[in-house]
Amino acid sequence: MxxxxxxxxxxxxxxxxxxxxxxxxxxxxxxxxxxxxxxEFTIERAMKRVKKQYPGKVLKAEEIKSKGPKVFKVKVLMPGGRVKNVFVDAETGDVFEP
CATH class of the missing domain: 1.20.5 (Single alpha-helices involved in coiled-coils or other helix-helix interfaces)
Known part of the structure; x- marks a missing residue:
């Protein structure tokens, strides 16, 4: 039992x-x-995303200090020698130009 x-x-x-x-x-x-x-996107992921979308060499990347959303500024040396500033939204990963 x-x-x-x-x-x-x-x-x-x-x-x-x-x-x-x-x-x-x-x-x-x-x-x-x-x-x-x-x-959030890391600065390394932001650089990789910019490399995929823009020809040339990534020179520098830094976080922009502002009161708004977190953004990375990425400097790219374009073919022909011109330097272009590209921005990446750290929350969404969207790449945009000024």
């Missing part, structure tokens, strides 16, 4: 764990999505 009660108790515990596992994974994946959404 005692063996049957223990066996039933273990079965109930196992069933509760199985039911709870998908909920735990769901909460974890939601948290991961939130963390990824808040991730």
């Amino acid at each position: 005692r063996y049957v009660v223990i066996k039933q108790g273990l079965l109930i515990v196992l069933l509760l764990l199985i039911v709870d596992i998908p909920a735990a994974w769901s909460a974890r994946s939601d948290h991961s999505v939130i963390l990824l959404a808040k991730a």
Whole structure:
């Protein structure tokens, strides 16, 4: 009799764990999505993005200090010797010119 009660108790515990596992994974994946959404571009990623969109050599990259959104300024030496300033929004990764 005692063996049957223990066996039933273990079965109930196992069933509760199985039911709870998908909920735990769901909460974890939601948290991961939130963390990824808040991730900003690094200066290295900004430089790589500019390299893909502009021919030439990246000379320098720096963060622009302002009260607005975080922006990186990237200087590119264009073919022909001209230097071009390109900007990258650190939140979205959008590349734009002044």
